Amino acid sequence: MNMIPYNHWLRSLWNLLMLFVILLFLLVISYRQIFDLFQPDAAYWIFVGLFIVDIILNFFTTIKRGHIRMEKPFEVRRFYVRTSFWLDCVAALPVEGLFFWLWGPLGSQDSFVSALYLLALSITLVKLLKAGSIFKYLQESLGIMPAARRLLLFAYWLVVVVHLIALGWVWIGAVESGRPSLDRYLRALYWATTTIATIGYGDYTPDHNNNLQIIYTVIIELFGVGMFSYVIANVSSLVANLDVAKSAYRRHLDEVNAFLHAQRIPLHLQERVRDYYSYLWEQQRGVSTMQVLQEFPRSLSQEILLYLNRDVLERVELFCGADELFIREAMQLLKSEVFLPGEYIIHQGEIGDCMYFLTSGTVQVLVDGKEITRLGPGSPFGETALVEQGHRNASVVSIDYSTGYRLSKSDFEGLRQKYPEFDAHIQKVVAGRKKN
Missing domain, CATH: 2.60.120.10 (Jelly Rolls)
Structure with a gap:
């Protein structure tokens, strides 16, 4: 079997599919486990089968790490086995189905078996580490800017964290037990979102006589404050850096305008200068080709210029x-x-x-x-x-x-x-x- 290039469009499409599969698996399976709805049905085994297929494909996909490329089958497989192979194997293990066969639904178990089920759920979370490695692959194969990758990864993890906090709120019994499972989940999701965003309205609160709920709420509130601080400190800069060329162009244009005003350049000349930069942005996105190519080796710059x-x-x-x-x-x-x-x-x-x-x-x-x-x-x-x-x-x-x-x-x-x-x-x- 021939090796699959790491940047082949079909391989990139598969990686995008696996990101969606990991997120869907976590959302669906953990939801079913908490609400005692889990059964190893056909959908579950399709998920497990996709994880196994991904392991097989990794043995036949070339690898790029920075400037290093691995294309020979032997070095690809050796590198994969030494790095993420075992993590992928743990992520592909059908532990949820195995626990169900051994002990049945979660709700009918004692505290010890319930703890084992939580262990199974934690193994489910290992798949998220696999998602992190897939994001790195996509950055190499699709040329995603680092700022964009960090922003997408943050959004991906945020969805997961809010979902898990909501399930934790359900698990400690902080929602009305008489409601259908979907109603309870939506109310728990609402509580988790308002608490993390530090805008809680007080319409859903912990039971004042339940210490576990009080402690859980305090922990999530502290987490929410940290999350809010992170968003304020980083996301704005991440968004601003998504288009580095445009940010640099605007800064340079501000400097040019300051110069024109300071030197009292006539208005008609100022307009011509702005028109020049506007045209330069439309044609070259504000980037000087020759200035950039000066940093490249001569042979590489020649190839780019010819193209x-x-x-x-x-x-x-x-x-x-x-x-x-x-x-x-x-x-x-x-x-x-x-x-x-x-x-x-x-x-x-x-x-x-x-x-x-x-x-x-x-x-x-x-x-x-x-x-x-x-x-x-x-x-x-x-x-x-x-x-x-x-x-x-x-x-x-x-x-x-x-x-x-x-x-x-x-x-x-x-x-x-x-x-x-x-x-x-x-x-x-x-x-x-x-x-x-």
Whole structure:
């Protein structure tokens, strides 16, 4: 049997299913046990069967921990047996069914057997540890942000904790015994929620003559205060960090606005600055590609640049059919640029110090203020002044929001010397521009 990639979509779907199964198993089975409704029926054995199938699949799924990948069957199985295999085995044990066969329903037992049933329930809770490991798998396979994973895990555990506190309230006899089981559970759930949230209304309270209920209430109230403090201290920051790029963008925009006001920049220029950042956010989510790639190894940044610029490579004639080594080196030298509507990218008469490759938008070429032509995505411009070592013979103005890449004169000359085919193509483009 072939190994299943850890990030295969079917494997990720299975992990999501197991998260739901663990939560549903805990909610349903513990509810049935507390209300003496549990029987090892078909649904119960389906749950147990899914846990066993998950163990089998783990033996045939590759593993990724941080930057370490394990893909060989032997190392995968050895790692699994040494880590979570035994925990998964305990989680898959049908202890609830075994106890039912040996002693029958919980309500008909003495205190000793009731304690054993509570032990069985605690083994049921072991499955929650399995849920924690599944969340880690999903973070690796789906690329979930750590803040989002922590928030989801917190919500998952909160549901479980409120459910267990409600069952504890039922178990100590703090709800009306004459009501149906669902009514008692809902009232216990209501009490648990209001108590944990520290907003208890006093309509459901412990029996003042029952010390156990008083002690249980005190413990849950203390837990509720801690939970409330945790929520205030952490959840707001977790939510804010779900979109790190947007948070950083807003902070940077606040700094820019403060600068514009402090320096008393004219309002029309302030508006252009804000429009620029708005466009930058829409196109790049506020993240500078080249700045991020500078932190990567050269080979990795080249691969990412080739992927990001695959459309450019298809549009720009200069790169079509070019040598791969030339494309990789050129991509490393290009600097991304954003051009605003009406912005002069090149001024006629200035000394040429770079050339451009347009990737999106449209620019117009002006000679003595008159439009000569328009260029679209994939067009190079500004190379004539570099080849002839002279002044710009035309102006280039961005018509709308445009993006492109800038190649400096020194890098341009270096590529011409190292790659004769690039130099020949540039000479051909310049000759064609002169004829036109």
